[in-house]
Amino acid sequence: MIAADGPAMATRRPGWWIPWTFVAFFVVVLIANGIMIWVALSSWTGVVDPRYYETGLRYNRLIEAAEASRALGWTARARVRVGADRQGRIVVELRDREGRPVAGAEVRGRLVRPTHEGEDVSLVLAPESTGRYVARFVLPAFGQWRLHLRARRGDDLFVHGERLFLAPSS
Numbered sequence: 001m002i003a004a005d006g007p008a009m010a011t012r013r014p015g016w017w018i019p020w021t022f023v024a025f026f027v028v029v030l031i032a033n034g035i036m037i038w039v040a041l042s043s044w045t046g047v048v049d050p051r052y053y054e055t056g057l058r059y060n061r062l063i064e065a066a067e068a069s070r071a072l073g074w075t076a077r078a079r080v081r082v083g084a085d086r087q088g089r090i091v092v093e094l095r096d097r098e099g100r101p102v103a104g105a106e107v108r109g110r111l112v113r114p115t116h117e118g119e120d121v122s123l124v125l126a127p128e129s130t131g132r133y134v135a136r137f138v139l140p141a142f143g144q145w146r147l148h149l150r151a152r153r154g155d156d157l158f159v160h161g162e163r164l165f166l167a168p169s170s
Contacts, residue, residue, distance in 0.1 A: 045116050062159075069158045073097030076149055076160040084168040086139040090123060094131050094151055094158070101131020105153040111137070111164075112146040142167050 049055050075095050082088040090109070094102035109123035119140040125133035133151075149160040 048117070065157060065159050069160070072156055072158055074102060074151070074156075074158045076151070076158070078147055078149070078160075078162065078164075080147075080164060080166060081169045082139050082142070082166050086142070088137045088139050088166070090125070090135050090137065090147075091128070092125055092133045092149060094133065102151070102153065103127070103130045105133070105151040105158075107133040107149065107151045109135070109147060109149045111139070111166075112148060113141070114144060114146055116141070139166060 073096060077093045077095075078090060079092075080088060080090045092107060092109070094105060094107070096102050104127075107125040109125060111121040111123065113119040121137050121139065123135040123137060125135040128134045143166065145164045145166050147160075147162050147164055149158075151158040151160075
């Protein structure tokens with residue numbers, strides 16, 4: 001037994017805990033960074049253009065086509081309906097600068113899934129009536145899509161793009 005007047009118990013100096021707050025702070029930061037790295041690596045969908053170099057070279061041609069489309073004055077109105085079975089139908093109405101239907105155009109399109117690779121849908125639209133073009137398709141999944149249209153009539157080329165949210169129609 002130690003007597004009451006024996007050696008004093010060791011006491012901690014004031015502020016002994018301050019260095020440990022820095023250590024705790026950096027441990028929390030490292031854990032948070034580790035979690036973010038794990039989430040980033042495990043949720044990556046792999047959406048990458050395998051031909052990125054060629055796509056970059058075509059970029060100026062795409063800009064020129066968009067400018068030519070604006071100068072042409074055509075407009076496109078797309079309506080898309082998709083059933084619960086993911087069977088879809090797209091109707092595109094093309095009009096010229098004066099609002100008249102554009103007949104005799106070859107219309108092709110593509111539904112591109114911006115979040116997943118390999119789910120894109122190619123479309124070949126057939127004329128249904130003057131200035132109205134239709135196609136049927138099967139949608140791989142509901143959600144966000146990007147519609148890319150190209151209409152060609154003679155030397156005239158019209159490009160159109162719009163973002164769509166596709167869900168089952170009621």
